[in-house]
Amino acid sequence: MNYRHAFHAGNHADVFKHVALLAICDALVAKPAPCFALDTHAGRGLYRLGSTAAQRTGEAEDGIARLLAERPRESAIKRYLAAVEACRAAHGADAYPGSPWLLAHALREQDRIACCELQPVEAEALRANFTGDERMAVHARDGYAAVRALLPPRHGALRYARGLVLVDPPYEAQLEEFSAALAALKEALARWPTGTYSLWYPIKLRRALHPFLRKAARLPAKSALVAELLVRADDSPLRMNGSGLLLLNAPWKLDAALAPALRALQGALGEAGASTRLEWLRPPE
Template sequence: MFSYRHAFHAGNHADVLKHTVLIHTLDYFNRKPTPYWVIDTHAGAGIYDLADKWAEKNAEFETGISRLFGRTDLPEDLATYVQYIKELNLGEDLQFYPGSPWIALEYMRDKDKLRLFELHPSEVEILTDNIQQQDAQIRRQVSIFEKNGFEYLKSQLPPPTRRAITLIDPSYEDKHDYRHVIKAMKEGLERFQTGCYLIWYPLVQRKEVYDMVQHLQKLPNIEWINASLTIKKPSKDGYGMHGSGMFVINPPYTLYPALEQILPYLKEHLAEDAHALYTLEHVEK
């Protein structure tokens, strides 16, 4: 149950897509003065050392963020994302990669709140230590829960400010996670219909992936964007991830045109073979 460590995959192609979408959404929410919450159902450790044994095990960052780190022709949103990674590394070589909690803390204002759920005992210990090392203002903004984010999401909704970004990105190592996402979204929308929900999913050869996306598309009274990036041909043995996607419920109106620029670029520069492709769909109310 607790075998998954996000450090194995830190900075890979999936993180590039997920975190570019997250930064765009945070930036959009910052346009209004009203405070908001960020709720992360599977927070991980917060930040990762790419020289660590966990990250070096597969070195997936080499075919993700590393391919973009030195480029000067990036579309605007990718340029913003890469610039943040560079600033995190103090303009030096790529060593540290942020998880979604670290990105949220960078973009949130002092009046905004961050709610982090992490059930992995080692990850939550590191996450807690990382947050405790920050200044008092940041510590006041953050609440960490060693609980199942699927089950406790509804307890956070609706936030007092009626503005929130919820990120749902489990490992999906447990195939029941696909059903858990659907259940959590149904419960979340019942409590907070107007919330913005970012749902990451892997592209793997499992029927559950496509069933989950279809269920999400049929949820009532929502707008949505579904963006996916395939970087290589699926393996013959059926194992491994050949891409990933982001399903965004109640997205910023600026996100779709941004993805129209982001996805073709990522397809070209993160491709591992000639089977790379992307899809981009959306439905408005």
């Protein structure tokens, strides 16, 4: 695996999935019971947008930089921008939070987080970035395999009924990655049916996703929600035109929280032909 998220940190896909991630976390912590989060493809958890890697692609300029300039007033986006600013206050003006940082920021002292990263260099950086946070366990291992080892989640005698499994693979295997992700989600749901699951996916040509979404709708979840943000027209298979989230067992009213956020993100980040989608593949029971 050659993928390095540092080249893409803070781009439009990161902005979208991190807005949604914080909305899910806020819904989870609204109840007093402790919760658990598993990040299967965690990366290093904290990035530098001034790094050579980030500067080489410049993707953050059309993502977080544009959003900070536009500053939409929608509440979920304000929440996300506040988290980015908290990260920069702690780590410097060019810092950008990955999903492990956002999980640590949004969850509470009584909650637990497990982060998996297969690449040794990235796993070591992840471990260094969260030294001293007793809630965080870093596993240098394949995230799909960790589903079997870490679910259902336990901490001592405590068993968690609520929480999130975040699946954010690099899609180096392209369409083959969908099969691996769906198999992992099917097993995870069998092991922990009460968890919330979020699978991120890239969009080049939307019609290519139809087989994946048909299979996703048949997963044994209580509900299945799709949220998508395309920042340009869906007319090129050569670049990522947008991205989506498959959300299984989504928290109550998450769709209502995401709808205005998607519209605001389209307005702030979109070019000609930009669009959004928010649709239940399977409505809540």
